[in-house]
Amino acid sequence: xxxxxxxxxxxxxxxxxxxxxxxxxxxxxxxxxxxxxxxxxxxxxxxxxxxxxxxxxxxxxxxxxxxxxxxxxxxxxxxxxxxxxxxxxxxxxxxxxxxxxxxxxxxxxxxxxxxxxxxxxxxxxxxxxxxxxxxxxxxxxxxxxxxxxxxxxxxxxxxxxxxxxxxxxxxxxxxxxxxxxxxxxxxxxxxxxxxxxxxxxxxxxxxxxxxxxxxxxxxxxxxxxxxxxxxxxxxxxxxxxxxxxxxxxxxxxxxxxxxxxxxxxxxxxxxxxxxxxxxxxxxxxxx
Amino acid sequence: xxxxxxxxxxxxxxxxxxxxxxxxxxxxxxxxxxxxxxxxxxxxxxxxxxxxxxxxxxxxxxxxxxxxxxxxxxxxxxxxxxxxxxxxxxxxxxxxxxxxxxxxxxxxxxxxxxxxxxxxxxxxxxxxxxxxxxxxxxxxxxxxxxxxxxxxxxxxxxxxxxxxxxxxxxxxxxxxxxxxxxxxxxxxxxxxxxxxxxxxxxxxxxxxxxxxxxxxxxxxxxxxxxxxxxxxxxxxxxxxxxxxxxxxxxxxxxxxxxxxxxxxxxxxxxxxxxxxxxxxxxxxxx
Numbered sequence: 001x002x003x004x005x006x007x008x009x010x011x012x013x014x015x016x017x018x019x020x021x022x023x024x025x026x027x028x029x030x031x032x033x034x035x036x037x038x039x040x041x042x043x044x045x046x047x048x049x050x051x052x053x054x055x056x057x058x059x060x061x062x063x064x065x066x067x068x069x070x071x072x073x074x075x076x077x078x079x080x081x082x083x084x085x086x087x088x089x090x091x092x093x094x095x096x097x098x099x100x101x102x103x104x105x106x107x108x109x110x111x112x113x114x115x116x117x118x119x120x121x122x123x124x125x126x127x128x129x130x131x132x133x134x135x136x137x138x139x140x141x142x143x144x145x146x147x148x149x150x151x152x153x154x155x156x157x158x159x160x161x162x163x164x165x166x167x168x169x170x171x172x173x174x175x176x177x178x179x180x181x182x183x184x185x186x187x188x189x190x191x192x193x194x195x196x197x198x199x200x201x202x203x204x205x206x207x208x209x210x211x212x213x214x215x216x217x218x219x220x221x222x223x224x225x226x227x228x229x230x231x232x233x234x235x236x237x238x239x240x241x242x243x244x245x246x247x248x249x250x251x252x253x254x255x256x257x258x259x260x261x262x263x264x265x266x267x268x269x270x271x272x273x274x275x276x277x278x279x280x281x282x283x284x285x286x287x
Numbered sequence: 288x289x290x291x292x293x294x295x296x297x298x299x300x301x302x303x304x305x306x307x308x309x310x311x312x313x314x315x316x317x318x319x320x321x322x323x324x325x326x327x328x329x330x331x332x333x334x335x336x337x338x339x340x341x342x343x344x345x346x347x348x349x350x351x352x353x354x355x356x357x358x359x360x361x362x363x364x365x366x367x368x369x370x371x372x373x374x375x376x377x378x379x380x381x382x383x384x385x386x387x388x389x390x391x392x393x394x395x396x397x398x399x400x401x402x403x404x405x406x407x408x409x410x411x412x413x414x415x416x417x418x419x420x421x422x423x424x425x426x427x428x429x430x431x432x433x434x435x436x437x438x439x440x441x442x443x444x445x446x447x448x449x450x451x452x453x454x455x456x457x458x459x460x461x462x463x464x465x466x467x468x469x470x471x472x473x474x475x476x477x478x479x480x481x482x483x484x485x486x487x488x489x490x491x492x493x494x495x496x497x498x499x500x501x502x503x504x505x506x507x508x509x510x511x512x513x514x515x516x517x518x519x520x521x522x523x524x525x526x527x528x529x530x531x532x533x534x535x536x537x538x539x540x541x542x543x544x545x546x547x548x549x550x551x552x553x554x555x556x557x558x559x560x561x562x563x564x565x566x567x568x569x570x571x572x573x
Contacts (some may be wrong), residue, residue: 091473094470
């Protein structure tokens, strides 16, 4: 089977029956591929975060079903916590969830809840900390003494320590400087190759999507607006700007060059892709 | 979900109840509390219940919302009722006896009315104050009513500001709690099963981040206020000046009349010989 998670006719309504009733998701059908990084993008309020909370059963859909590996996750509501171990969700600003005395214990919180042995927990903590690039000496510190970027890494490591089949990250790079962004997002590809897990990356940055994702799902006003491979999605830049999403700056440059009669081809939405295309064009012209 | 708690939440709207001056509403709320505690027989309770229903109706807030607001105090209600049933001694024979427990019919009736009294208290005060008055105008009203206390050195403005900040942050804290709870659930935390001790322990991962972020929030708020040169009420002017209008005077007069009627209904029947049908039923003293 090629898909790890499938949503069927999902609707979610907040505050049903109150004056604040709000439809967050409206009859959404979408699936996420196994072993791939899928980007989930959309304007603020498009329903991304709601959709993400449905994936690991934090929210129960008002209508529709969520399938994990072909199995309805709400079939037995008492076993929903086992779904949460398989679908690791890193929420927005996850550093607010840190609570334990040391970084080591905090990362070990989820494995401890899983009921693993102490050696197994220690192994997983070291592995997860190593993966997000936390130096070993930080493990004995209090999480409240760390910098913002380090806290974020600890929080992500706290989820990785569960070794989830699906890693869902809701804006993991929000509020970080460009270098912190690259560090964290760049690890995702390694993680997929290493563990064979699937990753779902929520972001509203088109640059991140273009650089790190294999597939992209575009959401707009509680509906799926478009889905496909990154190439497919970015080749339709016009329709993206129609829903308030901006294509990456390099893609705009490439489009403008094309409009002026310079024939480029290749991945015209990442910096590397456009650079290669221009180089090729220049070399081709020189011949 | 936690966010179902509506106690202390403002529902924006344009009803008469929303438009009344906050001071009027505070005074009427105080009068209502007095009336509710005077009420001691079915007829006075009925009158107050009708007033509560009318209040809900003119505020255009749905009944389900109001009922949901009562849910969180169900436990207190139950406790009040149980205490009243077992502690009340009535005349005549007990309804049933078991060991040292004696239950009288009077006790049961009393328990029902006690619970009803608490419900009325919550419904009327929340209809007048929290549901239809924004926290800002509520504290404005309170500040203005308490202003005389300033003469004897009470920092009225500071109190009002503290209260408005507390009110303002209730929904924020609820939201925050929910977020952190979800984050910990995502890491396999279990808040709803296990023994009492285990459940108390499970709250640590929730409470510590909550306390930490509250302190942080308080510090940020204080800095933001100082950046905008907040110095208490020194030279502070108001954008919206409170003003009593005809409708305020009308409502105040009407409430005073109703209060008088309820006090009369609660006292007169037992001090004067009144001869009407169903006397025993209508004026059964609770």
